[in-house]
Amino acid sequence: MKVSKKVAGVEYAIRDIVLAARKVQQKGMKVDYLNIGDPVQYGFQPPDNVKQALIDAINRGENYYSTSEGLVELRDEIAKKENAKGLSICADDVLITNGVSEGLDMVISSIVEEGDEVLLPGPYYPPYASYVRLHGGVPVEFAVDLEHSTPDIEDIRKKITPKTVAICLISPNNPTGVVFNENSLRDLVNIANQNNLYIICDEIYDQIIFDEKFTGIGKVAGDSPVIILNGFSKVHLMSGWRIGYIAFNQSPRLEELRENLPKLARVRIATNLPVQYAALESLRGPQDYISKFVSEIKLRRDLVIKRLNEIPGLSCPNPKGSFYAFPKIEDNRFGTDKEFVTKLLESKGVLTVHGSGFGTQYGSGHFRLVYLPSLDVLDSAMTKIEEFVTQ
Ligand SMILES: Cc1ncc(COP(=O)(O)O)c(C=O)c1O
Numbered sequence: 493m494k495v496s497k498k499v500a501g502v503e504y505a506i507r508d509i510v511l512a513a514r515k516v517q518q519k520g521m522k523v524d525y526l527n528i529g530d531p532v533q534y535g536f537q538p539p540d541n542v543k544q545a546l547i548d549a550i551n552r553g554e555n556y557y558s559t560s561e562g563l564v565e566l567r568d569e570i571a572k573k574e575n576a577k578g579l580s581i582c583a584d585d586v587l588i589t590n591g592v593s594e595g596l597d598m599v600i601s602s603i604v605e606e607g608d609e610v611l612l613p614g615p616y617y618p619p620y621a622s623y624v625r626l627h628g629g630v631p632v633e634f635a636v637d638l639e640h641s642t643p644d645i646e647d648i649r650k651k652i653t654p655k656t657v658a659i660c661l662i663s664p665n666n667p668t669g670v671v672f673n674e675n676s677l678r679d680l681v682n683i684a685n686q687n688n689l690y691i692i693c694d695e696i697y698d699q700i701i702f703d704e705k706f707t708g709i710g711k712v713a714g715d716s717p718v719i720i721l722n723g724f725s726k727v728h729l730m731s732g733w734r735i736g737y738i739a740f741n742q743s744p745r746l747e748e749l750r751e752n753l754p755k756l757a758r759v760r761i762a763t764n765l766p767v768q769y770a771a772l773e774s775l776r777g778p779q780d781y782i783s784k785f786v787s788e789i790k791l792r793r794d795l796v797i798k799r800l801n802e803i804p805g806l807s808c809p810n811p812k813g814s815f816y817a818f819p820k821i822e823d824n825r826f827g828t829d830k831e832f833v834t835k836l837l838e839s840k841g842v843l844t845v846h847g848s849g850f851g852t853q854y855g856s857g858h859f860r861l862v863y864l865p866s867l868d869v870l871d872s873a874m875t876k877i878e879e880f881v882t883q
Pocket residue numbers: 529590591592593594617662665666694696722723724725731734735736
């Protein structure tokens with residue numbers, strides 16, 4: 493029976509690679525999973541007050557369809573959070589989604605038509621390219637200096653064509669941990685404005701920052717057409733509950749999009765209502781669980797980056813945020829980055845993701861690992877990687 497070419501072409505390296513790990517496990521080898529960016533699978537949990545808020549909502553009978561745009565109290569709280577980062581928005585500028593993933597799909601399907609080009613930071617989180625392709629568009633990667641955490645503005649300038657409709661930013665970034673500073677964000681907003689592009693900015697890791705203060709796009713947005721994607725999967729440890737949001741800057745140029753995009757929210761009816769109450773509690777309740785989580789993973793980052801840079805043949809810039817390291821394979825006698833990752837898995841049982849899964853242009857020759865497991869597991873995985881690379 494027929495399957496559309498669009499769907500047959502969809503890939504998601506982070507999860508696709510798990511099939512190979514299962515085979516290795518079936519042969520009796522223990523696998524260290526350093527592939528999935530989900531803190532909850534590594535022992536972190538939402539705090540008790542947030543879990544209780546979910547249970548209480550269910551027991552109160554809040555088990556019906558919510559409004560399509562989501563609970564007004566939650567949207568109001570989200571507007572406050574975004575305003576603290578520099579925007580000036582209200583509940584009406586926020587739409588609750590089933591995670592950033594659904595928000596991304598809604599945004600891309602609302603602005604991309606056949607042949608339209610969307611600029612993505614290279615390397616990028618794979619669903620950005622998948623959704624652009626699925627909706628008939630063409631993802632175009634721009635260069636980012638991973639050492640200095642800066643976008644290559646000249647490269648962006650060269651890659652803008654009459655078909656370019658948007659520039660996507662992911663800061664802090666998956667897979668590199670790059671965080672753009674205020675000057676870079678200003679340059680990006682300027683170039684987008686000069687070319688009448690939407691700016692789509694994913695800030696899902698906005699509080700997972702280690703060394704410097706975070707600057708959100710809101711601080712430099714002015715009245716540019718900025719669409720923020722954010723959610724509760726990472727900072728708020730609610731990955732399995734599937735909740736996120738789209739926030740629109742109050743730009744006159746967003747008027748038409750804001751009229752049309754919510755139709756998609758209405759078609760899919762609503763998001764999970766009890767979870768919206770839990771998300772509300774996660775914003776209103778004590779916030780100290782976030783700083784505890786971030787200081788825990790900072791220790792893990794420090795260990796992993798030190799160990800990686802001690803391995804001859806690997807080099808890795810210090811990630812400023814999120815929970816990923818993206819080492820470069822300086823001398824790959826194993827072939828492609830995918831072969832490197834597969835052989836590492838088969839010989840040592842360490843599961844990482846090949847860099848080309850995050851875009852071939854800038855991701856190839858690298859691999860991504862998640863430093864969420866415990867220090868013990870990470871230390872032993874680093875030893876296995878060292879043995880593999882130096883054997
Ligand atoms: C940059 C980025 N955006 C979005 C997501 C997925 O977000 P959600 O769980 O809200 O769909 C991820 C998950 O890894 C991510 O790294």
